[in-house]
Amino acid sequence: MASRALLSRASRIKTKLETVLEAALLEVEDVSYQHAGHAAVKDSGANETHFNVSIVSSKFEGQTLVKRHRMVYELLSDELQSGLHALSITAKTPKEAAINISSKNS
Amino acid sequence: MLVAMAFSSQLVASPLSFSSRNYSQSVPKTVPVALLHRYYRPISFTKTNSNVAIASGRKISSIRCFSALTPELKITLDKVVTSQKVVLFMKGTNEFPQCGFSNTVVQILKSLNVPFETINILENETLRQGLKEYSNWPTFPQLYIDGEFFGGCDITVEAFKSGELQELLEKAMCS
Numbered sequence: 001m002a003s004r005a006l007l008s009r010a011s012r013i014k015t016k017l018e019t020v021l022e023a024a025l026l027e028v029e030d031v032s033y034q035h036a037g038h039a040a041v042k043d044s045g046a047n048e049t050h051f052n053v054s055i056v057s058s059k060f061e062g063q064t065l066v067k068r069h070r071m072v073y074e075l076l077s078d079e080l081q082s083g084l085h086a087l088s089i090t091a092k093t094p095k096e097a098a099i100n101i102s103s104k105n106s
Numbered sequence: 107m108l109v110a111m112a113f114s115s116q117l118v119a120s121p122l123s124f125s126s127r128n129y130s131q132s133v134p135k136t137v138p139v140a141l142l143h144r145y146y147r148p149i150s151f152t153k154t155n156s157n158v159a160i161a162s163g164r165k166i167s168s169i170r171c172f173s174a175l176t177p178e179l180k181i182t183l184d185k186v187v188t189s190q191k192v193v194l195f196m197k198g199t200n201e202f203p204q205c206g207f208s209n210t211v212v213q214i215l216k217s218l219n220v221p222f223e224t225i226n227i228l229e230n231e232t233l234r235q236g237l238k239e240y241s242n243w244p245t246f247p248q249l250y251i252d253g254e255f256f257g258g259c260d261i262t263v264e265a266f267k268s269g270e271l272q273e274l275l276e277k278a279m280c281s
Contacts, residue, residue, distance in 0.1 A: 035206070065261045073244050080244045086207065087245065089260055 009048040009079060016075050017055060024094055025056035035086070049085035056097045065091070174235035183240050188253040191278045192222035195237055196247040200224045207259035208247040214266050220275050252278040 007015075010028045018026055029052040053072065060068045068091040076084065092100065187193050194211060198204030203212050215222050227234040227246055234246075241248050241255050249256045251274055256262065265271035 065264060066255070066257050069258070069261065070242065077244070085245075088207075 027054040175239040
């Protein structure tokens, strides 16, 4: 429990997603400060409540977006029940990520 | 039944005496969205009352496994998500969204000129928790198209960019 408290939510999220999803690319960004004013967060303080998560993993092959998001939510259900408020998820397979990069470059 | 009592505003006044008047009547065949709030009235707390209500809520939850999704709420939600082609559970209202993600989805739907119903889950905490179980989705907004869960903000934005959302809405409107 002590070690858990020392790790930030961002690193906990990273660890959980890395181990299960075997992510080729994983980015976790704490954007709680952007939501500091809004209704549901105001009272509890804008501390580690909103994150952007970007994952590239072959485990997403053949899954609809809804299924991919649900996979991520299930892995982070502890966090969601302990103050994590919202997740902005980008979940791509390696193929899709490559297409994205090449269309950006061209 | 006890869980359903939490909706009643009478719980605030006398938390230990439950009135079952509102909840023994059967849900009518068609439930316009406006009735959703009549059957599941938001609780307005005063400071002292809220402690009592919350305390009694906690007591209940330790005795029974607390699920916000009662059978009655499930039936009502089944009707609500099919009452219109496009239903959005969001934070805030159509005119005054109270969250950036909810606002994004509202703006997308408005720009596509589709008629849609919005329900403000901030008004009713039990509805909010029940919906998370009902949709198997822990966050809001939640968009339902043609009675089926479509996704949250990210998914709606992706589908809007790819044109998938417009296609799906056209199909839903024409059917």
